[in-house]
Amino acid sequence: xxxxxxxxxxxxxxxxxRGAIVAxxxxxxxxxxxxxxxxRVGPPLDGSFLxxxxxxxxxxxxxxxxxLASRQGGGRWLTLTFDDGYLDAAEYVASRSPKYPxxxxxxxxxxxxxxxxxxxxxxxxxxxxxxxxxxxxSWRQHMDRPLDIVAENDxxxxxxxxxxxxxxxxxxxxxxxxxxxxxxxxxxxxxxHFKASDLAPDALxxxxxxxESDFARLFGGPGDFAFPYGWPFLDADRVAVVxxxxxxxxxxxxxxxxxxxxxxxxxxxxRFVVDGRLGARGTAASIAARAVAYRxxxxxxxxxxx
Numbered sequence: 001x002x003x004x005x006x007x008x009x010x011x012x013x014x015x016x017x018r019g020a021i022v023a024x025x026x027x028x029x030x031x032x033x034x035x036x037x038x039x040r041v042g043p044p045l046d047g048s049f050l051x052x053x054x055x056x057x058x059x060x061x062x063x064x065x066x067x068l069a070s071r072q073g074g075g076r077w078l079t080l081t082f083d084d085g086y087l088d089a090a091e092y093v094a095s096r097s098p099k100y101p102x103x104x105x106x107x108x109x110x111x112x113x114x115x116x117x118x119x120x121x122x123x124x125x126x127x128x129x130x131x132x133x134x135x136x137x138s139w140r141q142h143m144d145r146p147l148d149i150v151a152e153n154d155x156x157x158x159x160x161x162x163x164x165x166x167x168x169x170x171x172x173x174x175x176x177x178x179x180x181x182x183x184x185x186x187x188x189x190x191x192x193h194f195k196a197s198d199l200a201p202d203a204l205x206x207x208x209x210x211x212e213s214d215f216a217r218l219f220g221g222p223g224d225f226a227f228p229y230g231w232p233f234l235d236a237d238r239v240a241v242v243x244x245x246x247x248x249x250x251x252x253x254x255x256x257x258x259x260x261x262x263x264x265x266x267x268x269x270x271r272f273v274v275d276g277r278l279g280a281r282g283t284a285a286s287i288a289a290r291a292v293a294y295r296x297x298x299x300x301x302x303x304x305x306x
Contacts, residue, residue, distance in 0.1 A: 005289075006286040007278075009285050009289045010278045010285060011282065012282075012285060013281045013282040013283075013286065014279045014282040014285075016281060016285060018281065022069045022070050025066070025288050029288070031074065031077075032257035032291060032294075033078070033260055033263070034067065034077065034078050034079070034287060035078075035080075035081055035251070035258075036078075036079070037253050037271035037273045037274065038089065038276075039053040039082065039083050039084055040086050041088045041091075041092040042056065042088045045126070045166055047129060048126050048130060049129045050122065051276065052275045053276065056276070057096075059279065059280055060274075060280075062279075062280035063283055066281065067284060067287075068103070076102060079103070079104040079105075079106055079271075080093075080103055080106070081106040081271055082105075082108065083108045083189055083228075084110065084120065084193070085107065085109030085110060085113065085169050085189070086168070086169055087169060087170045087174065089170075090107060090170035090174055090178060093105045093178055097183050098181070100183075102183075104185070105178075105184040105185070106224060107178060107184065107187065108186075108251075109169075109170065109175050110211070111188065111211055111214040111217075111218050111219070112153045112214050113153055113162075113169060113191065113192075114169055114170065114171065114172050115172055115218060116154070116159070117159055117162050118153035118158040118159050118162055119169065120158070120167075120193060121142045121145075123167045124157060124161055125143060126167075127164070147198060147203075149191065149192050149203060152191070153192065175218075176218070176219055185224065186219050186223050187226055187251075188212055188226075188248075189225075189226050190208065190211045191211040195228060196238045201237065204238060205241050205244075208241065208245040222246065222247040225242055226251040227251065227268065230251075231252050231253045231268075234252060234268065239268050243266045249269055250266065251268065252268035252271065254268070254270040254271070255270065255271075255290050256290050256291070256294040257291050257294060258270050272286075272287055
């Protein structure tokens with residue numbers, strides 16, 4: 001099972017009546033929990049090379065309402081997570097958390113990036129591509145440069161791109177304000193957003209330890225942790241490194257639902273990465289299909305994709 005599977009199911013789901021989608025979700029999920037992984041909320045930027053990372057608010061609302069319609073009661077079984085700490089996502093959470101009190105909202109920010117106002121490497125690539133520069137050339141320049149967990153967020157070009165309205169991050173104060181909402185929590189996404197697989201275990205440990213300290217200083221305590229990029233850029237050893245330096249739940253991006261008891265463990269919890277280009281019914285159909293596969297095959301061992 002892979003992205004092609006999800007795309008094929010989503011295409012069928014878009015042509016399926018809403019009631020049938022709700023029934024499929026109800027039958028496949030049962031009492032399992034679902035976490036969605038999102039990044040940005042709003043209309044996609046013209047010419048962006050990352051259109052899947054942005055979803056329009058109305059489309060996300062429709063997806064949430066489809067999922068909620070499949071189950072009445074049962075507590076907060078649906079979690080919406082937002083990685084990276086962009087301002088547009090924080091604004092969506094602030095506006096929708098009162099509207100959907102039965103949903104758990106979890107915002108994963110990079111604490112040092114939020115404090116230093118330093119954007120992401122892919123923002124630089126995206127800006128180049130939107131200006132007409134070759135993607136591969138820009139990728140080599142910005143994404144393939146050496147990793148330095150101490151100096152990354154002091155780079156002037158990252159601060160300059162984060163100052164642009166289309167790539168703006170939420171400030172620490174704006175993020176902290178979300179914590180006043182009853183169904184919203186903040187989580188740590190590391191300071192630099194490097195792939196765990198690109199860091200040696202000791203470097204990963206330092207990055208997690210530094211970011212956990214910054215997170216606690218800025219936001220007043222520990223939170224959950226989400227691996228940058230998620231699966232497949234982690235393994236059991238790297239999960240163990242994070243578990244030894246953090247106190248909250250640990251999240252990856254394996255596409256499956258999970259039983260409530262799994263939330264209490266120290267493994268990497270699954271999240272469905274939402275492709276903003278797909279419709280609400282198509283995405284919901286993909287979630288239902290993944291839930292069926294999970295029930296048939298059972299959970300895999302380790303942190304690999306099911």
